[in-house]
Amino acid sequence: MACSNTGTLLVCTVKTAPYSKPRAFRFLQPRKPCPNLLCLSGKSPNRPLFCLPNSPTLGELCRNHVPDHVLRRLEEVGYLVPTDVQMEALPILFSRNDCILHAQTGSGKTLTYLLLIYSLINPKRSAVQALIVVPTRELGMQVTKVARMLAVTDPKLEHKSCTVMALLDGGMLKRHKSWLKAEPPTIVVATIGSLNQMLEKRIFNLDSMQVLVVDEVDFLFNSSKQVSSLRMLLTSYSSCNNRQTVFASASIPQHRRFVHDCIQQKWTKGDVVHVHVNRIKPMPACLHHRFVICGRKEKHQLLLSLLQSDQPESGIIFVGEQSEKSKKAGNAPSTTLLIDFLRTSYDGSLEILLLEENMNFNSRAASLSDMRQGDGHLLVSTDIAARGIDLPETTHIYNFDLPKTAVDYLHRAGRTGRMPFSDKKYTVTNIIVSEERFALQRFENELMFICEELALEIPC
Numbered sequence: 001m002a003c004s005n006t007g008t009l010l011v012c013t014v015k016t017a018p019y020s021k022p023r024a025f026r027f028l029q030p031r032k033p034c035p036n037l038l039c040l041s042g043k044s045p046n047r048p049l050f051c052l053p054n055s056p057t058l059g060e061l062c063r064n065h066v067p068d069h070v071l072r073r074l075e076e077v078g079y080l081v082p083t084d085v086q087m088e089a090l091p092i093l094f095s096r097n098d099c100i101l102h103a104q105t106g107s108g109k110t111l112t113y114l115l116l117i118y119s120l121i122n123p124k125r126s127a128v129q130a131l132i133v134v135p136t137r138e139l140g141m142q143v144t145k146v147a148r149m150l151a152v153t154d155p156k157l158e159h160k161s162c163t164v165m166a167l168l169d170g171g172m173l174k175r176h177k178s179w180l181k182a183e184p185p186t187i188v189v190a191t192i193g194s195l196n197q198m199l200e201k202r203i204f205n206l207d208s209m210q211v212l213v214v215d216e217v218d219f220l221f222n223s224s225k226q227v228s229s230l231r232m233l234l235t236s237y238s239s240c241n242n243r244q245t246v247f248a249s250a251s252i253p254q255h256r257r258f259v260h261d262c263i264q265q266k267w268t269k270g271d272v273v274h275v276h277v278n279r280i281k282p283m284p285a286c287l288h289h290r291f292v293i294c295g296r297k298e299k300h301q302l303l304l305s306l307l308q309s310d311q312p313e314s315g316i317i318f319v320g321e322q323s324e325k326s327k328k329a330g331n332a333p334s335t336t337l338l339i340d341f342l343r344t345s346y347d348g349s350l351e352i353l354l355l356e357e358n359m360n361f362n363s364r365a366a367s368l369s370d371m372r373q374g375d376g377h378l379l380v381s382t383d384i385a386a387r388g389i390d391l392p393e394t395t396h397i398y399n400f401d402l403p404k405t406a407v408d409y410l411h412r413a414g415r416t417g418r419m420p421f422s423d424k425k426y427t428v429t430n431i432i433v434s435e436e437r438f439a440l441q442r443f444e445n446e447l448m449f450i451c452e453e454l455a456l457e458i459p460c
């Protein structure tokens with residue numbers, strides 16, 4: 001394309017967004033530097049802000065639906081070009097259809113459903129108008145943060161800003177009780193356990209609820225602890241006829257069956273739309289998958305060699321949960337053994353952190369906040385960090401223990417490659433023993449990716 005024919009350019013400034021190269025830019029980018037293509041950026045010169053002349057910006061997609069102060073906020077933080085799921089789902093959501101958002105990890109589903117919520121709520125009304133259900137406290141805190149970030153308004157403006165309450169396991173439910181009674185928030189982000197307690201005790205009701213979002217819906221339906229409460233929420237505490245229902249996940253196994261169940265069981269209305277983006281490739285294309293075969297006793301050393309050769313900017317090391325048998329035998333969990341090993345042997349600059357179910361909620365929150373603030377981290381975690389957690393600076397995932405299922409693999413791998421328009425490559429490495437090659441091959445077939453063998457010498 002000639003430089004003089006580059007069409008309309010949208011040029012803006014970015015303040016903070018974890019934002020990189022939009023698809024449109026790759027199309028416009030000339031081979032030689034071109035003075036007609038402007039690239040304004042926030043922190044990185046890799047943040048161009050262009051839209052093709054005929055494709056709408058995120059603001060244009062939302063105009064006439066989402067209030068102006070939220071649109072301004074989108075621009076301020078650098079959400080300018082819609083991702084594929086936003087492009088496909090927002091018009092459907094704004095036309096008041098129930099929706100199943102089924103799109104890759106890191107594709108921007110959170111912003112999609114939050115924009116719907118902001119298009120419907122009335123901050124002047126003191127009533128719970130939107131409810132977002134999440135599987136873990138960590139994901140709840142993250143969604144609350146994004147919701148609050150969009151709600152921030154100019155104090156000089158007269159309109160009332162909407163309030164967002166995090167009603168999460170491990171929170172101070174007493175304080176929330178008084179808050180809910182005195183002045184109900186506009187949006188509640190909740191884990192199902194805490195929500196149920198409040199609904200059972202009739203601390204608040206869902207009579208004014210306009211939107212119900214269930215994030216990581218397949219996980220919640222699969223969890224024996226949570227599924228009955230979820231069903232109650234969907235059919236007893238509120239009716240699908242009185243609300244707009246949105247289910248979101250990167251993985252919905254047997255999705256045709258799920259859509260059928262949604263209608264049959266009245267979890268959604270009959271005209272629910274299944275927005276399935278990138279159905280051929282369920283994982284982001286920017287991920288490079290590798291495996292290394294070694295003996296069980298060599299895994300620690302091998303991980304260390306990988307860390308030395310990869311030099312990740314930030315990484316997550318996934319470890320399997322300790323079996324009941326191993327607990328009974330009085331063994332230390334693999335997470336503890338690995339953390340101890342890394343703290344004594346790893347001499348790189350990354351901070352070593354731990355996140356697992358056994359930790360108390362304060363330590364869990366501290367680990368996540370350290371990761372978000374620090375210069376780089378190596379997080380040792382169980383699958384608790386596999387769903388929804390957004391740490392865009394993570395460049396490497398290590399499966400120290402192979403996940404149990406392909407769906408678990410997809411979510412673990414999806415903790416990296418979370419910059420929707422980035423050209424960067426991210427790496428997922430599986431440290432396996434030879435008997436596990438077959439299981440990994442099964443994941444490759446199911447998720448349609450190729451895992452490359454990496455030959456690495458293990459130091460004695």
Ligand SMILES: Nc1ncnc2c1ncn2[C@@H]1O[C@H](COP(=O)(O)OP(=O)(O)OP(=O)(O)O)[C@@H](O)[C@H]1O
Pocket residue numbers: 017018019020058078079080081082083086103104105106107108109110111249250387388389390392414418419420
């Ligand atoms: N339009 C956009 N432009 C730039 N960045 C975006 C846009 N929408 C979302 N993002 C960023 O993309 C990242 C991933 O978004 P999000 O957490 O919503 O993914 P997700 O689809 O919910 O993933 P998962 O299935 O893993 O939970 C976030 O860091 C978010 O800030």
